[in-house]
Amino acid sequence: MENFAFAPAYELPVWPFTPPPELNSTAVVRHPVVIVGAGPSGLTLACDLAQRGVRAVLLDEDDTVGVRGASSRGICYAQKSLEIFERLGIYERIAAKGVTWSFGRTFSGDEEVYNFNLQATSVSTQPPFINLQQFYIEWFLVDRILELGVTDLRWKSRVTHVEPLADGVRIDVETPAGSYTIEADHLIDATGANSPIRTQLGVASHASRSTDRWCISDVRFEKPLPTERWTWVDAPFNEGRGVWQHLMADGVWRIDYQMPEDCDPAEISRPEVAGARLREQLGPDVAFEFVWIGPYGYRDHLLERFRHGRVCFIGDAAHVVSPFGARGGNTGIQDAANLGWKLALVAQGQAGDALLDSYDAERRPAAQENLTVTSRSARFLAPRSPAEHTLRRAVVALAKRHTFARALVNTGRMSVANDYPVAPLLPEGARTVQNLPLHWADGRQTTLMQLLAEGTQCLGLWFAPTRAQAQAACDATAALPLRLLAVGGDSGLPTLQADETLARHLGIDPSVGGFVLVRPDAYRAALLAQATPDTIAAAVRTALALPASSP
Incomplete structure (x- = not known):
């Protein structure tokens, strides 16, 4: 049996646990803002507040970024997110490390049925997309937060209990050196899709799990491929199922293969099986090494409200959408940018508390729109009924011959900044x-x-x-x-x-x-x-x- 080479594991940074002053105090200290979760949305919010001079405490259970083993997570960062990172002072690092792209191709079988160039409608100094492994984004944000010197970053700090108060939130925290309690004027839950805070508060998430199954292969090739987003609706080298192909930093390609619904996750992730898929796609002589292999399914959910008194939910704690079109992580980053300035002005006494209600009024419709768009993509890529199969076959056949039909080929409408509807604070919308x-x-x-x-x-x-x-x-x-x-x-x-x-x-x-x-x-x-x-x-x-x- 062939042995497949794996690249050396990434060496991710580790930050030290520092015992906080509350461990040695009987008084319960009140902080303006406490953020729980150091993923992209939590770190973006902390960085945004720090740049505005607002002190916040950021709590995270871990002491590093990403997932140990550098598993593949978010990789596509859209123009709006890149513009936010420009304002926060990390865009140049992202652009230098990541892979800039704007052109994509979609195939049915061996035939190209659609292509797009996102740069054509842009007037921004940022490109439509940069591909970069998520842990790099988190790493750059932590470095910037430390450079600004305003945020109290507390690693190895697990929130065990939250208690809403009339004028704030009480938070119990467990650390390697003991437990303590703090209070916050505002608590921001950025703990992700499986939020323990949401569960403890009994906030319904209305989750819906998909039967769609995928396997990621992060691969480095000796011979580079075109720096474009290529997708297949029905790849002949993947038994007629979907495939995505993206280049990331460090010469690593992320290739997502759609799998049968009844597949065995362990079996499809074995190097021998993943290697056979690559050879089927690229030929028997392709030279490569694996960086990471892993299966995934997904679920979606959407909270009824993103603000509950003095608790706000952002990112995956508030909403999860299908992973098509890069609308997950980008939406969380934009949640943080929407909430950050509002928290800052309210904390500084320059805006009314109703401004925080506008976070829900704006970002929930944005999440709802993204959920609708990605759900349509999921149904196109994995039809659930004979009628849906017939519709997809008709769209693909038309797209091969007619220009008007090419835009109907739905392999994931790429993330764009959401406009906001008319609301009390936005008489014209935004x-x-x-x-x-x-x-x-x-x-x-x-x-x-x-x-x-x-x-x-x-x-x-x-x-x-x-x-x-x-x-x-x-x-x-x-x-x-x-x-x-x-x-x-x-x-x-x-x-x-x-x-x-x-x-x-x-x-x-x-x-x-x-x-x-x-x-x-x-x-x-x-x-x-x-x-x-x-x-x-x-x-x-x-x-x-x-x-x-x-x-």
């Missing part, structure tokens, strides 16, 4: 604003994310206001967390160069002008065609759940 390259009036370069990284405030982008208008608006909004910027003109405000791409992207007619309010998470909260100091101030107060006029 749409994401990409990280456009910008220039100050004197020619210096900047980006939207660089502007948003400077404090926790909304941006008011005003196209060519007069000096009198600008001064009156500054007076009307002096007590609000708003940074007013002019786009063109001579108003006396800090001024960006006039830019038609920016105007079009924001929904402004450059010949007419107007005002756009951009939230700290890079969402357009208001578009005012005829802005006045009073309407600008009112728009900011609405977006931040503040009273209609100053007290």
Whole structure:
């Protein structure tokens, strides 16, 4: 029997357990924010708060990142997430280590039936996608959190009990040096799909387990393959089932093979079996080494509410979707970016508590949309009825001959930033604003994310206001967390160069002008065609759940 080579295991960083001061105190210390779980969503939130100067405690049971053995988890990071990482100061490391891509191909049998180029519609300085092993993202976030020096990172700290209070949450923590109790104004559960906090609080998750089965092979080849996302609806080398093929960092390819529903997970993961699949796909002489092999099934769930009093759920603790189109980890990262600035402004007394309710009002519909999209992909890839099989065969046959049908080939609609529906704090709804390259009036370069990284405030982008208008608006909004910027003109405000791409992207007619309010998470909260100091101030107060006029 052939012996298959395995690459050396990754050496992941380990951080020391430090006994916290509460172990030696009889007093119960209150913290503004306690985050439980150091996965991508918890670490993104901790980093976001730290950059805003908000102290938080982050508790995690482990003392490293990823899963021991470096098992394959999330790998595709979408443009919105990359823009968030740009604001948090880790994007350059991600771009240097990861694999940038925008082009994908979909095959049926040996024939290409669809391809896409996501770069075609982008105006962002970040690419549509970068592939990178999840543990690297977590590693870079921890390094950045430590560099900022605001967050209390507590490793080897397991939460054993939570007790909601009228004005906060009491938390029992177990460590190698003993147990202690702390309190938090706000507790954020980022403990993942099997959240013990959610279970203890009796919050229903409405889980639904799929019978779809897959096996991952993380492989390094001697001869590189094209740096593109290739998918097969019905691969001839996988008994007519689906296959994904992605390149990650370190020259490692992740190849996902759809398996029979009744397969034996241990059998399909044996190196001899996984190797035979690779040879069937790439030929008998392909030279490779395994990095990791493992089976997976999946389930989805969605909480009825993401906020329960002083407890908020983010990432997989709040929602899990099918792993198609990279809508899982990216959604959790965007949860954190939505919640971070709101927690910061509430903690700093600059916004009303109702702002935290908008986290649920915005991110739950986003999760619901992602659940709907990924469920459709799952049904396309694993039809459950004769009618679904017939529909898929018809779509694939049409796609081979007709352009209109190619977009119907559903192997996973790739993750995009979710727009938000009309809500009390969003009378017009909200749409994401990409990280456009910008220039100050004197020619210096900047980006939207660089502007948003400077404090926790909304941006008011005003196209060519007069000096009198600008001064009156500054007076009307002096007590609000708003940074007013002019786009063109001579108003006396800090001024960006006039830019038609920016105007079009924001929904402004450059010949007419107007005002756009951009939230700290890079969402357009208001578009005012005829802005006045009073309407600008009112728009900011609405977006931040503040009273209609100053007290």
